[in-house]
Amino acid sequence: MSKIVLTRVDSRLIHGQVVTKWLQQSGANEILVVSDELEQDEFLQSIYLMAAPPGVEVIIKGIESVKGYWKEEAESKKTKVLFLVPDLPTLKAMVEEEIVTEGIQVGGLGGGPNRKNVVKNINLSEEDVAILEALLDRSIHVYFQAIPEENPVPIQKLIEKYKTL
Template sequence: MSAPNILLTRIDNRLIHGQVGVTWVNHLGANLIVVANDKVSTDEVQQNLMDMVLPDVIQSRYFSLQKTIDVIHKASPRQKIFLVVIDVHDALALKEGGVPIDLLNIGNMHYEEGKKQISSTVSLDEKDIAAFKRLGELGVKLDLRRVPSEKGQNILDLF
């Protein structure tokens, strides 16, 4: 069985919004967005809102983390997948569950109490940092970048 054609996995606490729907999809040449998120996988209102920002030619799937792990290897090679998760812990769960994530783009991780801002769009706490370090150990390339035109940074260099 061939590996699924995952072009990029992105962490974005807003999941799909205008900028992601258009900029990243066009940049990557993706034709399928998979949102892996337990909550959104059962929330049709949220799914419909996200679908509204996507061009018609782009398909979308909203799966729980476990379902993503279970079905991603059944993807057709013609499916050029842009995988979107809400945070680093979900990305790590997918990677450890066998989803072949080689490149992880870190887009937005918003500020919350107890988190430290490391870039204009990313704030982390110790647990987040530990998860990124683990992903690094698992061989995932970690690219902090809001939009494709920006120069990416290895997030591990910012701790």
């Protein structure tokens, strides 16, 4: 059975740090991207597929299609998976489906309306904070870490900062 070796929330999905640092750090040999938007865009898919290094399979699924994939196809494989989602609502769906059950790394959440910058690449909304607090209530370890050389920061600290802004 495939095993998720790193779950990462990053609005940029597959980019330089993921390819050069997190794949090596995690030992993953497969990248599973869950994004409804990306699943519908064949052109963007081709760009993400080209971004992966040789020997690393990239699978792109939407929220609904990943459920069947994870229960059927991933069961028969023996891969180490870097599991990428672009945002916290997508992550929430994966936790509710019990696909993601442990350690979650938040690496990048972009800006936008009703979002507050709490550190480097992390901008949170009220909805994001509610999702993060619900994950913590489930005793899921959630932390911020942009690159492997940095120490992980407990997500509680970012939630506290959000509430003071």
